[in-house]
Amino acid sequence: MKINFINLQAQYQSYKEDIDREIHAVLDSSQYIMGPNITSLEEDLSNFVGCKHSIGCSSGTDALILALMAIDIKPGDEVITTPFTFIATAEAIAFLGGVPIFVDVDENTYNMDVYKVEKKITEKTIAIMPVSLFGQVCDMDYLNKLASKHNIYVIEDAAQSFGASYRGKRSCNLSTLACTSFFPAKPLGCYGDGGAVFSSDDRLARKIRIILDHGQTKKYTHSHIGINGRLDAIQASILRVKLKNYQEELDIREKVASRYKKELKNVIVPFVPDENTSVWAQFCIRVDNREAFLQKCMDKGVPTPIYYPIPLHLQEVFLTLGYKKGDFPICEKVSQDILALPMSAFLTNDEQSYVIGVINE
Ligand SMILES: *Cc1c(COP(=O)(O)O)cnc(C)c1O
Numbered sequence: 001m002k003i004n005f006i007n008l009q010a011q012y013q014s015y016k017e018d019i020d021r022e023i024h025a026v027l028d029s030s031q032y033i034m035g036p037n038i039t040s041l042e043e044d045l046s047n048f049v050g051c052k053h054s055i056g057c058s059s060g061t062d063a064l065i066l067a068l069m070a071i072d073i074k075p076g077d078e079v080i081t082t083p084f085t086f087i088a089t090a091e092a093i094a095f096l097g098g099v100p101i102f103v104d105v106d107e108n109t110y111n112m113d114v115y116k117v118e119k120k121i122t123e124k125t126i127a128i129m130p131v132s133l134f135g136q137v138c139d140m141d142y143l144n145k146l147a148s149k150h151n152i153y154v155i156e157d158a159a160q161s162f163g164a165s166y167r168g169k170r171s172c173n174l175s176t177l178a179c180t181s182f183f184p185a186k187p188l189g190c191y192g193d194g195g196a197v198f199s200s201d202d203r204l205a206r207k208i209r210i211i212l213d214h215g216q217t218k219k220y221t222h223s224h225i226g227i228n229g230r231l232d233a234i235q236a237s238i239l240r241v242k243l244k245n246y247q248e249e250l251d252i253r254e255k256v257a258s259r260y261k262k263e264l265k266n267v268i269v270p271f272v273p274d275e276n277t278s279v280w281a282q283f284c285i286r287v288d289n290r291e292a293f294l295q296k297c298m299d300k301g302v303p304t305p306i307y308y309p310i311p312l313h314l315q316e317v318f319l320t321l322g323y324k325k326g327d328f329p330i331c332e333k334v335s336q337d338i339l340a341l342p343m344s345a346f347l348t349n350d351e352q353s354y355v356i357g358v359i360n361e
Contacts, residue, residue: 001300001301001351001354002301003301003302003303003342003347003351003354003355004303004342004344004347005303005305005340005342005343006185006342006343006344007344007346007347008184008185008189010344010346011242011344011345011346014346015241015242015245018241018244019237019238019241019242022237022238022240022241023234023237023238025237026233026234026237027234029233031233032232032233032234033230033232033233034213034230034231034233035233037233037236037237037240038056038230038231038233038236040236040240041054041056041231041236041237041239041240041243042054042055042056042196044240044243045196045198045243046198048163048170048243048246049162049170049171049172049173049198050169050170050173051172051173051178051198051199051200052199052200052202052205053198053199053200053201053202053205054172054196054197054198055196055197055198055199055205055208055209055212056194056195056196056230056231056236057194057195057196057197057208057212057229057230057231058193058194058195058212058228058229058230058231059181059183059193059194059195060088060157060159060179060180060181060182060183060186060195061088061091061092061181061195062195062212062227062229063159063179063180063181063195063196063197064088064089064092064093064129064155064157064179065092065095065096065227065229066179066197066208066211066212066227066229067155067177067178067179067197067208068092068093068096068098068127068155069096069208069211069226069227070177070197070204070207070208070211071126071127071153071155071177071204073093073096073097073098073126073127074097074098074126075096075097075098076097076098076099076124077097077098077099077124077125077126078098078099078100078101078122078124078125078126079093079098079099079100079101079125079126079127079128079129079155080101080102080103080117080120080121080125080127080128080129081093081100081101081102081103081112081128081129081130081131081157082102082103082105082111082112082130082131082133082331083102083104083105083311083312083313083314083323083328083331084105084110084131084133084308084311084312084328084331084334084335085131085133085157085308085312086159086307086308087312087315087317088159089129089131089157089312090102090312090318091317093129094317094318098126099124099321100312100318100321101120101125102312102313102323102327102328103116103117103120103328104116104327104328104329104330104331105328105330105331105334106138106330107330107334108271109133109136109138109271109272109273110133110134110284110334110338111130111131111132111133111136111137111138112130112131112138113330114130114138114139114142114143114146115142117143117146118146118150121146121150121152125150125152126152126153127147127152127153127154127155128143128146128147128152128153128154128155129154129155129156129157130143130154130156130157131157131159131160132156132157132158132159132160132161132164132171133160133161134160134270134278134280134281134282134283134284134307135160135161135164135187135278135279135280135281135282136161136164136166136272136276136277136278136279137156137158137161137164137166137171137174137276140154140156140166140174140175141167143175144174144175147175153175153176153177154175154176154177155175155176155177155178155179156171156172156174156175156177156178156179157179158171158172158178158179158180158198159179159180159181159183159186159195160181160186160187160279160281160282161180161187161278161279161281162180162186162187162188162279163187163188163246163247163250163279164276164277164278164279165276165277166275166276167275171279172196172198173198173200176199176201176204177197177198177199177201177204178197178198178199179195179196179197179198180195180196180198181194181195182194182195182196182235182239183195186281187246187249187250187253187279187280187281188239188242188243188246189242190235190236190238190239190242191234191235191238192232192234192235193235194231194232194235194236194239195231196231207224210223210224210226211224211225211226211227211229212226212227212228212229212230213226213228213229213230214226214227214228248345249345250279250345252345253279253280253343253344253345254277254278254280256280256283256343256344256345256347256352257270257278257280257283257343259352259356260283260341260352260355260356263356263360264285264356264359264360265360266360267285267286267287267359268285268286268287269285270283270284270285280343282307282340282343283340283341283343284307284338284339284340284341285338285339285340285341285359286334286337286338286339287337287339288337290336290337290338290339293339294306294339296358296361297339297358297359300358302341302342302354302355302358302359303342304339304340304341305339305340306335306338306339306340307338307340308335309335310335311328311331311332311335313327313328314332341355341359342355
């Protein structure tokens with residue numbers, strides 16, 4: 001058997017009629033950038049997560065850049081985040097002249113250890129940027145309290161957690177600003193690049209809308225240095241179709257995850273605290289002797305990519321930050337023994353059984 005890590009083709013086939021019709025409606029309208037499709041998608045997104053403003057943009061990376069620009073990050077400003085994430089999190093901070101300040105992760109959830117954050121807050125700290133890794137958020141109430149005590153922002157990097165919940169509220173509606181990605185492989189993906197910023201703060205939301213369109217307040221009138229960070233209408237139309245089916249997909253993903261958790265033996269399976277639900281952006285397990293394990297899985301047609309083999313504090317690009325091996329032992333240990341299993345709402349029962357059989361063997 002040959003298993004797909006994420007079966008995007010099966011998903012397309014099942015929504016094909018709606019997606020093709022919506023794409024053709026955009027082609028017939030000739031309104032390719034911004035316009036009514038973006039506005040409708042933003043309404044749908046706001047209703048889904050429960051926050052006041054959703055702002056479509058060009059990618060998850062640009063969403064992070066827009067959020068940081070909206071809080072006026074200046075060179076030398078510090079943003080506290082996790083070293084166990086995709087490069088974009090710290091890259092967005094550094095791209096704008098900010099300094100990523102890392103803290104180690106929690107050994108159970110692999111999210112930033114929120115209890116290690118306060119020690120890292122200095123006069124230069126402007127924000128805390130937790131990453132809701134693999135589909136679930138960290139203790140956001142705790143971070144929000146810390147942030148208001150020190151008068152700094154919380155920006156959730158929710159690129160992997162759109163749709164997740166925490167104490168009855170959704171990810172993307174748990175902090176002053178949140179950013180997600182609609183990269184095809186994310187839980188809610190489009191067919192190219194896309195992203196969104198979320199906020200219930202009117203002033204920040206308005207500023208982000210200005211910045212993502214070249215700092216333009218009205219046509220050819222510019223008040224801010226901005227970027228070209230707009231979402232295009234074809235991607236928005238695809239997302240609207242997928243969002244209609246998203247809760248159903250999440251329910252199936254939860255079933256797949258429960259089955260994995262129940263039937264997998266002799267590996268460490270993910271831990272989700274009672275106050276959370278995960279959208280299972282990745283279902284990661286930890287194993288002994290990973291190299292041999294990966295080879296066996298590959299031979300049997302089960303893709304098992306590693307998120308993430310090199311923590312950010314050990315990446316060449318961040319050597320200048322002065323971190324060294326041993327600074328974040330939990331994150332370093334997890335990066336050595338973790339791997340991800342196939343996960344999607346289109347993984348058939350037989351495929352699930354096959355994956356479980358290969359892993360247990
Ligand atoms: C994917 C991802 C991003 C970047 O999103 P893009 O849409 O690819 O730019 C940022 N942060 C995390 C945690 C991600 O997984």
